[in-house]
Amino acid sequence: MSITGVRKNLIEIRDLSVTFPSEAGTVRAVRNVSLDIRAGEVLGIVGESGSGKTVMSLSMIGLLAESATITGSINFNGVNLLSLDDNAMSKHRGKDIAMVFQDPLSALNPVHTIGRQIAEALHIHSDISKEAALQRAIELLEIVGIPRPAERAQSYPHEFSGGMRQRVMIALAIANQPKVILADEPTTALDVTVQAQILELLKTARDMTGAAVVLVTHDLGVVAGLADRVAIMYGGKVVEIGNVDDVYASPAMPYTIGLLRSIPRIDGAESSRLTSIDGAPPSPVALPPGCAFAPRCPAAAPRCDASVPELVPISSTRMTACLRQSEIAGLHSSGKMFVEGPRHVASQSTGEAVALEVRSLKKTFPLMKGSVLRRRAGSVFAVDGVDLTLRAGHSLALVGESGCGKTTTLLEILNMVAPEAGTIAVLGHNVAELSKMQRLEMRRDLQIVFQDPFASLDPRLPIGDAIAEPLDNFDVPKAEQNQRVMELLGLVGLQRDHASRYPNEFSGGQRQRIAIARALALNPKVIALDEPVSALDVSVRAGVLNLLAELQEKLNLSYLFVSHDLAVVQHVADDIAVMYLGGIVESGPVHEVFASPQHPYTQALLSAVPIPDPKVERVRKRIILQGELPSPANPPTGCRFHTRCHVRLTLSPEHADKCVNERPELTSRRSGRVACHAPLN
Amino acid sequence: MPPRSPTISVETAGSDGLSGVRLSRGTLIRRRFLRNKLAVLGLCIVGFMLVLAFVGPYLTKWSYTDNDFDHLLSAPSSEHWFGTTQVGVDVFAQTMRGLQKSLIIGLLVAIFSTGMSAFIGSVAGYLGGRTDRVIMWVVDLLLVIPSLLVLVILSRYYQGKSWLLLVVGLTIFDWMITSRVVRGLAMSLRELDFVRAARYMGVPTRTIIARHLLPNMASIIIIAATLNVGGAILGETGLSYLGFGVQAPDVSLGTLIAEGTGAALTYPWLFMFAGTSLVLTVLAVSFIGDGLRDAFDPGSTRSKKI
Secondary structure (H helix, E strand, O other), X not given: OOOOOOOOEEEEEEEEEEEEOOOOOOEEEEEEEEEEEEOOOEEEEEOOOOOOHHHHHHHHOOOOOOOOEEEEEEXXXXXXXXXXXXXXXXXXXXXXXXXXXXXXXXXXXOOOOHHHHHHHHHHHHOOOOHHHHHHHHHHHHHHOOOOOHXXXXXXXXXXXXXXXXXXXXXXXXXXXXXXXXXEEOOOOOOOHHHHHHHHHHHHHHHHHHOOEEEEEEOOHHHHHHHOOEEEEEEOOEEEEEEEHHHHHHOOOOHHHHHHHHHOOOOOXXXXXXXXXXXXXXXXXXXXXXXXXXXXXXXOOOHHHHOOOOOOEEOOOOOEEOOOOHHHHHXXXXXXXXXXXXXXXXXXXXXXXXXXXXXXXXXXXXXXXXXXXXXXXXXXXXXXXXXXXXXXXOOEEEEEOOOOOOHHHHHHHHHHOOOOOEEEEEEOOEEHHHOOHHHHHHHHOOEEEEOOOOOOOOOOOOOHHHHHHHHHHHOOOOHHHHHHHHHHHHHHOXXXXXHOOOOHHHOOHHHHHHHHHHHHHXXXXXXXXXXXXXXXXXXXXXXXXXXXXXXXHHHHOOEEEEEEOOHHHHHHHOOEEEEXXXXXXXXXXXXXXXXXXXXXXXXHHHHHHOOOOOHHHHHHOOOOOOOOOOOOOOOOOOOOOOOOOOOOHHHOOHHHHHHHHHXXXXXXXXXXXXXXXXXXXX | OOOOOOOHXXXXXXXXXXXXXXXXXHHHHHHHHHHOHHHHHHHHHHHHHHHHHHHHHHHOOOOOOOOOOOOOOOOOOOOOOOOEOOOOOEHHHHHHHHHHHHXXXXXXXXXXXXXXXXXXXXXXXXXXXXXXXXXXHHHHHHHHOOHHHHHHHHHHHHOOOOOHHHHHHHHHOOOHHHHHHHHHHHHHHHOOHHHHXXXXXXXXXXXXXXXXXXXXXXXXXXXXXXXXXXXXHHHHHHHHHOOOOOOOOOOOHHHHHHHHHXXXXXXXXHHHHHHHHHHHHHHHHHHHHHHHHHHHOOOOOOOOOO
């Protein structure tokens, strides 16, 4: 499959450049890119935000904004797509080149039924009767795995879940048997178990239509299992391209090397040591004069700043853009390229001290009905019986898919008021019994770092004031505040003279460091981290994760780490608690849960995480869960997971019935705890 | 934005990154404001007008109540700098007197009513729930009451008393719409992580409103205040016209303009000087407003550079 150089080129992109005018200057989104897309292949285009990957894919389908200036050529079947006007381009869009967008909600028209929207796509490009088109739409829905397609064709987009909508988008894309399917971050907005379903479906779509698939993503793991070839983009240029196995096995461009070594891997090979790449991706408005990666490159030489390196072939199937190409391999193998971060050692403090204890926590939100006389029509069981124990000096990861209640749990803990049911104890004090003054005092010890560093800092408050905010709140004298702010800036790796700048002058990674500095200001004992790296660019994640590990060791902090990213969890946490639909299904030490999961859901979750290694990824057995998370307003009876459980299908009828009728308790088993009637391993 | 852009090093005392000088937000805003030349000019103009309004009357021998029957409707001259009216009143003296009244009414009403909208709107929006419902109920009630009618009825009681009561009257009926806008903004800001972070730090409500909410709504509040200055001056005219505001022989810029417009083409001095003062005041205030807005907004490029 991989080495088929004889495939003919379907699309030839030559010397493509795209620029946009902006307030701050010209945005050079794509710079002199030449690329071939071959018939029937899966080409992965990997890059961080601002690397130009989306702009490039949109230019292939003629959907760039009016203000864009495009030069170069894109040849498809002997036609230069860039020379076509919008009307002529419409003949190709959907028919020859189809697109799957990142956000399936905004890509579907909310006021038309799904069936009609697919039928419309068929109508435009072929002479087909209304009935036949609708019939075909239903067939397509069946192909992409929508249950009861005839009935669902009458539904509107809002009646579908995110994963289902993405299936509809794929049905739309394959409707006219296109030659190329462009998928722009098709799974980024989806949960990991749904992502596995959609990737599987993309494979099926490719096999059925024989179309080439261009998979644009920031996730090296997603590409590994699916792509034949991969192109790495940075600063508007393709910096490396080749067969997926070669690129992953022996990356040639320093950026690729750094990227591959900076992402945490779930399979533990070389685990817990992350390389961090200094700095942040360049802004497309102010690109460096030479190689775009030179300012961050550990192998940069003076000549790298002088001229922009072009893609040059290094073997029959690979090209790379690096001036020091011949020396890179040597530098890499001698270990001089990137400095590795600290190895995360399981915390040694074995004492029985408990930083945070949660017992059978419950939180429901009322569902209201009626407009004049509002009455309670039901409840959303957001959190329903959660037990957590965070040992002092350790990290506890709370993982689960979106909607499982992990953030609600976190907010309940941070509220520090008596919960609806159950108990929360912070550092041994039951929060329900705290007086107002004691509660304020407790807030010193429990701080939070939010997911989105762009929302968690006040855009109109200089960062020095932001870091000083908690100090100010506890009446620390001004002079002392100043000193502490300077100390904290140094601690998180920022410069002291940054203090009087506003947040908009910092990149995402730097902002997250500022948020961490603010959380550390009062020397807390526990820090709640709500998805602290998921909003960051891949290449800066490792830096923040390494910082968190270093701080924990230095300051003896306890982390409550909420995340959906199991690879990150594996890297930072000591203990893990897996949450499903408001309840904990399994908890225990990370390495044991990962090595031999006891709950079927944990097992499925682990198998769904893509591994950035094509060899491993291709042979890996995936457990693809059926369906999606049920609504917490109407949770299934018995075991909450029984509707999607793959293990239950193998049980004898009486055991299977038990799962439906009886809710399993969280009970100790081996070194962890599990809530399942038929635990694995 | 790139982490090290060349324009930002201005804020720092040393360039070695170790200077350790931290400037608070107040200092930064003051610096950025003073860097905006137009805003400083506006500030100077308003200052000059205020001084003129109070010192001006002493510069001429005429008072706004005197009649010079030798000069009726005469054009500006060395005797009467701004000319005289039909009954021989010195227009310079009148304009100065009017300026005094109108500046004070305009500035005070703008400050009080915008302050009220900002405070009440953000409290309602931030606290939500019952507080919000009660406050919005009052706002809606005030909005549907015909304000002119109430002022006319109340005028019985305040006629003859200090004209400053007019400021109170105008303020009370001028803050509601802005406060609704502010409330909406506050409701969306309340959900943002930085406000939540402050709450989890145990920062008291009043500090959150002052530190996070108001600065982030500064643009809209400043625009409202700027518009209110002109609005209040003209609003007072309307009342005076109906006989409830500033009454003859006392004058305000509004009454001067109202009386002078009829003769604008034939005896332009009757109206021109008052009109120019009003335009200049409103213009200067909007310069100040723009400058403040840019000073508060870190994304604005204008006040960043020296």
